[in-house]
Amino acid sequence: MRQKLRAAAAALGILALIATPASSEEGMWTFDNFPAERMQREMGWAPDQAWRDRVMAGTARLPGCSASNVSGQGLVLTNHHCVISCVTALSTTQANYIEHGFMARARAEERRCPNMNIDVLQGITDVTQNIETATAGAASETFARIRDAEVARLERECSAGATRCEVVTLYQGGRYSLHRYQRYNDVRLVFAPEHGMAAFGGDPDNFNFPRYDIDFSFLRLYENDAPAATPNHLTMRFSPVEENEIVLIAGNPGRTSRLRTTAELAFERDHNLPWQIASLSEIRGRLIAYSSLGPDQARIASSALQGVENSFKGLSGRRQALADAAGFARVAERQADLQTRVRRNRASQREVGDAWGEIEAAQTAYRGMFYPYQYLEARAGERSLLFSWARDIVRGSAERGRPDAERLPRYTESRLAAVEQGLRAQRPVTPAFEEIHLAFWLSKMREYLTVDDPIARRILGDESPEALGARLSRSRLADPAYRLELWQDGEAAVAASDDPMIQFVRAWDADARAVRARYVAEVEGPAARAHERIARARFRAFGEGQYPDATFSPRISYGRVIGWTEPNGRVVAPFTRTAGLYERATGQHPFVLSQRWIDARPRLDPNAIFNLSSSNDVIGGNSGSPLLDREGRVVGAVFDGNIHSLGGEYFYDGNLNRSVTVASTAIRTSLADVYDMPGLLAELEGR
């Protein structure tokens, strides 16, 4: 059946294929626009509204990741790599949970994660009309500011207490949705395996399959210092999934660029990605060198290093997808098809005007301010906790005194609580580690802005990047009490602070704000205004049966448990099994079994499914998403895509793109036979 549909679709030719997704599994659909009929037609089954409502209520979002709620007492399943910064923060030389794992066998042992919060979607409201009304007639230079003011108003009026609202731009501006979340701020770590087992195979195996990772962890939601009651939870199924079984993934894919223009993607390919890849490579080298200094350094760096290596591999794959002539042709053809359709429709043509040309002009403007925008604003102080706190304190204290509509988006009324939570977080600061990130950023800032740039000179003064980084790394902001004191005392206290990081951030904040304002007026606004018109034309041409680009908001994708065939003919089966883990272990990093897994071997079923591949369309941010069966039961935690899925930022290829999941069978055997967690297992089994 699927084969026939594919063949029929293929016969229509590539341009026609763009009208509906090319592969039946393509799409990261919003909960309020799920293509149930299409799925029913293609897969022979589709979830009904009740199923979708239940799943929406049982899934969750955490910083950068996805999760599911799997017990009535607030238990949450996600990936280990989604909680690694929490595990790092809770670890010390004496209690190294990165190396040895974390296992709370009683509620009292569960440990609060600093700076972790979990959002559960409560409802979606279309607010396109509000935004359109507010921005009607706005010039492209002021568009983004006016839009953001309306966003701030909508979010403020909707948010209250634990209800946190967020306006999401969909279809690159074709729709705006107000998402209403319940936010949990007290999230505690329940279970995390050893990092070496969660990330078995490390960077070499990342985005590869066959794979043998137990990349899962459990958290618990707390309210009023007690486990939250979560009656809308999902349940886990521990019986193995079958090959070809229909599976769905509900999670928060972070970002795709499938609706962006060729000018934007050429900029990505030729400028942004190469620059980012080079930056990531160098900081990777610095972090590897730091890690090799000893076990403490390795523990402190592990979360950052894993993040950097993951980004490097992901962005390299994306660059490759665009550098590939056939890859870029797909993008160009998609745009040419829409342009052809626009030309055939006079109303559409009038409305769109030269939107593509305007976006190209915005990219040209961006190129002229790219490095200042990145180094002074968007990525200033990247990976330095001290810098991020200082900027929040300096900016937040200034912004709070302004009307909501005039504030920087991060500091609008409805978002202030999140900023404050970040400042409160008890996160350990290692000055030597901060110094690495600060010196790296400052040296690259000087390299790309050049030594003679007046702002670069103002930032560095007479200091070298290394000396300045070292001085700033001794900021008192490592102490949360001092952070909160400044935050609460406000602008005058901040101005009077003698802390080097506070003084440093203040000294050139006006420069950073200026380049931000230029970016918003000359790049973001004009591009958004033009995208809005393109999006309208796209709806006119293709109707409502489309999915928007990923925006780190809740989505569902559907597919099957299935392997794939490599272009060279090699067939990759959809399952790996426990025995394979032991075969792959060399005893050398990153292929080292923990003692627990060595000891457990006789107790384990060598044929149990470990990891699996499925054809669902996912992308980074989906990490930790539940893999769901037709009954809505959780049969695993999605933790990766295969190497072909990296191009998924730009297109989905049903023959090759695959998501990768740690199977519930592996989760069960881990808890039962390796880590001796009967209580946790009983809770999962509803016993």
Place this chain on the structure above:
Amino acid sequence: MRQKLRAAAAALGILALIATPASSEEGMWTFDNFPAERMQREMGWAPDQAWRDRVMAGTARLPGCSASNVSGQGLVLTNHHCVISCVTALSTTQANYIEHGFMARARAEERRCPNMNIDVLQGITDVTQNIETATAGAASETFARIRDAEVARLERECSAGATRCEVVTLYQGGRYSLHRYQRYNDVRLVFAPEHGMAAFGGDPDNFNFPRYDIDFSFLRLYENDAPAATPNHLTMRFSPVEENEIVLIAGNPGRTSRLRTTAELAFERDHNLPWQIASLSEIRGRLIAYSSLGPDQARIASSALQGVENSFKGLSGRRQALADAAGFARVAERQADLQTRVRRNRASQREVGDAWGEIEAAQTAYRGMFYPYQYLEARAGERSLLFSWARDIVRGSAERGRPDAERLPRYTESRLAAVEQGLRAQRPVTPAFEEIHLAFWLSKMREYLTVDDPIARRILGDESPEALGARLSRSRLADPAYRLELWQDGEAAVAASDDPMIQFVRAWDADARAVRARYVAEVEGPAARAHERIARARFRAFGEGQYPDATFSPRISYGRVIGWTEPNGRVVAPFTRTAGLYERATGQHPFVLSQRWIDARPRLDPNAIFNLSSSNDVIGGNSGSPLLDREGRVVGAVFDGNIHSLGGEYFYDGNLNRSVTVASTAIRTSLADVYDMPGLLAELEGR
């Protein structure tokens, strides 16, 4: 006059401009095909044959660089960055010549550089006919092998004693020249300033101008343990050059790709350069981290780090030049123009056939073996001395037993002496530093070949890249006596060696040789065969008045002392002056003045020319070249190009490309007023 000529040329349109170089200063000309008439016409003066012969005899080549002979007692002027590996090798914790400089005030204090040799060109013979006869009728798969066998024969028959001959491929295969050099193996360090002064401004200022570097050093050629008599030396002129003065540069530009096809350059842009840039960035990060561990580590890493940073910046500029749509269009237009001319000429068309298509096919084949070829062969063990010695010992001892025509090119009879010299060199080995390079290479090898690649598995065995790198770094090959013992005892001794690095290299040498053979048969041969035909068509279309791509062989370029105007309108003057050095010094690395320069300030002329910019067409390899006035006197040592010259790999833009020179005035004041080297100065002044 120049303006008029330029305007006239511009009026011919861009395609016609390709027939002769677009800018009058374009071209790195061979000594036997210098465009004297053209230069006379354009510049109003040109050097005659005697001038060119004198300059050829007075200039020299050293590893990766250029130089001039500036006294009758073998004194050689080059850049500090051309001798930095010698300075590093001679330095110790106690005698840190990197930090403090090296000043031999008597002959007896001059110190031999390990692994340094200097070649002085004696004559050029066209051997195109020999190669063509030898390769007539050869299939493209065997072409490179047959060509290399003939090259080996020509070089062997010409070389003897200190005469070392080299066949150079010019015009990407349109011509072959036999270069006869006199080789000096005993080269001693005479003078090197502090690294911080030679490279003042460090990486941030590299390829930038205005600039304030005293990037020069002096070496001396020795024969029979005494200074070599060098009657054909050039002389220095210490009076300042004038703006617009005609200047020539004689040196050895390393490589350009101006005659390569769009398929080859697209491969560079999309695959090779991005991969190299990422690799360089990561090793840069690792080296920066190592350097920061202490002054010894900084000294040990300085040469490698400077090389890595220089390559990073250079390759990034090249990638940018190709990623720029206008840049790539220049390349594409050049090719399209030639193709148009070929189509108009039936003989040409018949001869060329589908040469461009064949090269594209070779690139596709290359892509399929790119990472194995790089990691197993071309860049295996990159930057590890121990690895390079082991490979020379393992391969050399095997190759010596074969007829010359069947050997790998590096080990043919005429080249063996150079290999042996490398093995003899007294170069200090720091195991921890070796370990960095070995672990880096092995980890990237595994990353790019993937963990499951059978050769990657064979290379690593059960070890991690880090553990294996650490084990190999303890090889006995650090001892030159052991290296020579193995080299002299030959294959059986090598096979019996229990040294870990020797055993390691032997274990998978067959794999490396196999991928090399595939590369030679499927990429190098077919591309060379096709390029030969394109080159013939190019001669047919444009005649002999062309310059070949740079091939690290002696060339002359001409130009004027001149600044430039940035695209944003900023005018850059051609000179910097001593006062500017002091203004630029912040006291923070890399803008730190040495105590000697601080002390000397009152003695110096603030208006003396320090560095200068000229319009000569140069590229990496030209470093250390003499800048020559019309009388053939040395008025400086070229040490860099400006940022626009990075695209010079692919095209020369007369409005923007500039070479950068440390002026003889700065050299003189350094020796006279800063470093107190009256003897050296007297020698330079012929007193």
